[in-house]
Amino acid sequence: xxxxxxxxxxxxxxxxxxxxxxxxxxxxxxxxxxxxxxxxxxxxxxxxxxxxxxxxxxxxxxxxxxxxxxxxxxxxxxxxxxxxxxxxxxxxxxxxxxxxxxxxxxxxxxxxxxxxxxxxxxxxxxxxxxxxxxxxxxxxxxxxxxxxxxxxxxxxxxxxxxxxxxxxxxxxxxxxxxxxxxxxxxxxxxxxxxxxxxxxxxxxxxxxxxxxxxxxxxxxxxxxxxxxxxxxxxxxxxxxxxxxxxxxxxxxxxxxxxxxxxxxxxxxxxxxxxxxxxxxxxxxxxxxxxxxxxxxxxxxxxxxxxxxxxxxxxxxxxx
Amino acid sequence: xxxxxxxxxxxxxxxxxxxxxxxxxxxxxxxxxxxxxxxxxxxxxxxxxxxxxxxxxxxxxxxxxxxxxxxxxxxxxxxxxxxxxxxxxxxxxxxxxxxxxxxxxxxxxxxxxxxxxxxxxxxxxxxxxxxxxxxxxxxxxxxxxxxxxxxxxxxxxxxxxxxxxxxxxxxxxxxxxxxxxxxxxxxxxxxxxxxxxxxxxxxxxxxxxxxxxxxxxxxxxxxxxxxxxxxxxxxxxxxxxxxxxxxxxxxxxxxxxxxxxxxxxxxxxxxxxxxxxxxxxxxxxxxxxxxxxxxxxxxxxxxxxxxxxxxxxxxxxxxxxxxxxxxxxxxxxxxxxxxxxxxxxxxxxxxxxxxxxxxxxxxxxxxxxxxxxxxxxxxxxxxxxxxxxxxxxxxxxxxxxxxxxxxxxxxxxx
Numbered sequence: 259x260x261x262x263x264x265x266x267x268x269x270x271x272x273x274x275x276x277x278x279x280x281x282x283x284x285x286x287x288x289x290x291x292x293x294x295x296x297x298x299x300x301x302x303x304x305x306x307x308x309x310x311x312x313x314x315x316x317x318x319x320x321x322x323x324x325x326x327x328x329x330x331x332x333x334x335x336x337x338x339x340x341x342x343x344x345x346x347x348x349x350x351x352x353x354x355x356x357x358x359x360x361x362x363x364x365x366x367x368x369x370x371x372x373x374x375x376x377x378x379x380x381x382x383x384x385x386x387x388x389x390x391x392x393x394x395x396x397x398x399x400x401x402x403x404x405x406x407x408x409x410x411x412x413x414x415x416x417x418x419x420x421x422x423x424x425x426x427x428x429x430x431x432x433x434x435x436x437x438x439x440x441x442x443x444x445x446x447x448x449x450x451x452x453x454x455x456x457x458x459x460x461x462x463x464x465x466x467x468x469x470x471x472x473x474x475x476x477x478x479x480x481x482x483x484x485x486x487x488x489x490x491x492x493x494x495x496x497x498x499x500x501x502x503x504x505x506x507x508x509x510x511x512x513x514x515x516x517x518x519x520x521x522x523x524x525x526x527x528x529x530x531x532x533x534x535x536x537x538x539x540x541x542x543x544x545x546x547x548x549x550x551x552x553x554x555x556x557x558x559x560x561x562x563x564x565x566x567x568x569x570x571x572x573x574x575x576x577x
Numbered sequence: 578x579x580x581x582x583x584x585x586x587x588x589x590x591x592x593x594x595x596x597x598x599x600x601x602x603x604x605x606x607x608x609x610x611x612x613x614x615x616x617x618x619x620x621x622x623x624x625x626x627x628x629x630x631x632x633x634x635x636x637x638x639x640x641x642x643x644x645x646x647x648x649x650x651x652x653x654x655x656x657x658x659x660x661x662x663x664x665x666x667x668x669x670x671x672x673x674x675x676x677x678x679x680x681x682x683x684x685x686x687x688x689x690x691x692x693x694x695x696x697x698x699x700x701x702x703x704x705x706x707x708x709x710x711x712x713x714x715x716x717x718x719x720x721x722x723x724x725x726x727x728x729x730x731x732x733x734x735x736x737x738x739x740x741x742x743x744x745x746x747x748x749x750x751x752x753x754x755x756x757x758x759x760x761x762x763x764x765x766x767x768x769x770x771x772x773x774x775x776x777x778x779x780x781x782x783x784x785x786x787x788x789x790x791x792x793x794x795x796x797x798x799x800x801x802x803x804x805x806x807x808x809x810x811x812x813x814x815x816x817x818x819x820x821x822x823x824x825x826x827x828x829x830x831x832x833x834x835x836x837x838x839x840x841x842x843x844x845x846x847x848x849x850x851x852x853x854x855x856x857x858x859x860x861x862x863x864x865x866x867x868x869x870x871x872x873x874x875x876x877x878x879x880x881x882x883x884x885x886x887x888x889x890x891x892x893x894x895x896x897x898x899x900x901x902x903x904x905x906x907x908x909x910x911x912x913x914x915x916x917x918x919x920x921x922x923x924x925x926x927x928x929x930x931x932x933x934x935x936x937x938x939x940x941x942x943x944x945x946x947x948x949x950x951x952x953x954x955x956x957x958x959x960x961x962x963x964x965x966x967x968x969x970x971x972x973x974x975x976x977x978x979x980x981x982x983x984x985x986x987x988x989x990x991x
């Protein structure tokens with residue numbers, strides 16, 4: 259099948275998903291991010307790689323945090339950044355997604371960072387750009403529906419590599435609402451591509467998609483069993499609207515069974531790291547003692563996220 | 578008008594007739610003879626069918642006619658001479674006058690014959706019964722909820738009881754409201770990967786189980802439309818084996834495609850019911866090949882703007898009238914099915930389901946005839962379609978089998 263993320267030379271032209279992303283390109287992104295870590299530590303935190311280029315942050319779904327990290331990353335690459343919080347306003351005016359894109363193309367955009375509530379929206383945009391012959395414009399998926407959040411997936415890989423060096427001997431558990439999580443999907447594809455031998459998914463059946471095993475994941479309903487001897491624990495955010503209803507009876511019952519407490523974490527390896535894509539619900543999916551404890555690497559994830567997004571943008575717009 | 582169709586391969590699945598290089602004679606809108614000319618026959622028009630197959634006109638059990646003129650022209654261009662139209666038009670076909678108007682309009686257009694399905698309930702709301710007898714009188718061949726599930730099982734029971742009192746057949750699309758209302762794709766590997774909300778197979782099997790029980794209780798004749806799963810086929814076949822008055826059909830796309838054809842969110846592969854697994858496709862194909870099910874186009878014209886949106890926002894369905902024949906031929910080739918067996922699924926099988934005395938080339942039958950070149954290759958492009966619906970997962974793909982001539986009641990309409 260044609261891989262819409264790669265150009266004719268097999269180089270990354272859009273980042274849409276970690277699925278189908280070749281291991282060599284993933285490693286290239288992580289290595290490039292490592293070189294940018296030094297930039298962020300400088301007094302003048304800028305490199306001129308995207309000077310004169312325009313990065314449009316297209317957030318059809320609001321997310322101040324993710325948008326800000328992309329904005330910082332683009333500015334450190336010396337790009338001009340235009341933030342568009344489109345929300346529902348343009349669709350309310352009857353403009354279609356592709357009308358919006360055509361308009362922005364006419365404003366000489368070089369890179370679109372897209373967040374959209376519908377799975378697959380960045381693919382639609384990338385395919386449209388190909389159809390209208392604008393191969394010079396690149397798309398970075400900043401989260402589409404339940405489908406993918408590839409820069410989050412890659413920054414998670416950066417974090418794991420930073421603390422564990424090697425992927426080939428790890429046991430990684432992803433805990434919580436995997437069904438609705440684009441982060442989980444991006445993590446799973448990235449982990450399996452980078453050669454992690456055992457990826458586990460822990461949660462109640464109502465929060466797990468069917469056929470997770472086909473993605474190379476071992477499913478656990480019992481958290482204690484699932485956490486045993488893990489090197490990495492990735493906690494997922496539980497959305498408020500899922501806490502009381504047909505999927506879960508209450509946040510309290512969820513926390514008792516799937517919340518990460520110091521006692522449960524003790525079942526993982528002593529040097530296990532705890533990750534979370536943020537924002538956290540303390541007392542729902544994670545106990546404060548863990549979130550603020552020595553094994554949590556949640557804030558370093560945020561720092562690495564800037565470098566990883568710089569790497570992704572410099573690579574796609576540089577190819 | 579006397580018409581001679583000469584030198585064609587005459588295939589009539591209903592009678593088992595399959596003659597190479599034979600002649601067919603049409604007199605006054607009816608089939609007068611096959612092989613030798615009837616006494617005193619003088620052709621007023623001769624159609625050379627050398628190299629072509631001459632078969633009964635196709636009967637399509639489900640096609641939406643958003644723009645009736647274009648779609649009926651598309652029908653005859655696809656060899657379809659009778660079109661069963663579901664009631665989910667705007668407004669829904671729930672009043673006799675609406676059905677009457679539709680039938681008359683189709684007669685004026687003089688292309689394919691339109692056989693409307695009346696709305697089983699007012700506005701397809703699943704609550705109050707439509708005037709079924711009035712709709713029947715206006716030309717409706719059966720009653721249906723289109724693809725709108727009846728949420729209230731008591732309302733469904735009453736509707737089937739009422740329909741059974743008049744021996745009216747009912748078409749039902751088996752799909753549980755609750756299990757399908759938020760779904761976008763088959764609840765399986767592809768939906769897990771792409772992050773699309775799933776429609777489980779249970780949405781279909783639960784609905785079939787409910788309907789079959791109500792058929793058992795009411796004796797109503799029920800035709801199940803567009804089955805999508807192996808488990809659904811098993812339930813429908815079991816009901817038929819039990820002797821219940823149940824039949825079913827399969828959309829032609831579901832004989833050929835699976836959830837994997839969604840690829841990277843191809844909105845042309847969004848269907849309702851959704852494309853399911855390879856196993857499901859194989860079971861649907863086997864059911865059709867073994868003669869349990871009719872095959873239909875499930876023609877659903879969707880404007881380009883409604884497909885150029887993210888997958889979950891795209892309208893489901895594909896254009897079908899002009900690809901029903903080539904896709905059925907493709908399926909037959911793939912399954913090594915004899916031509917007559919494949920054509921039976923789109924001619925005499927649907928005729929039997931709606932009790933239509935057509936779909937055959939028997940002497941005396943109405944001359945609804947499709948003449949097609951089985952070897953002609955063409956590429957499906959938006960321009961190649963007469964239908965307003967240019968939406969197809971096959972755009973850009975080669976098709977084999979092209980209609981050359983279509984006759985309805987002995988009248989050349991294509």
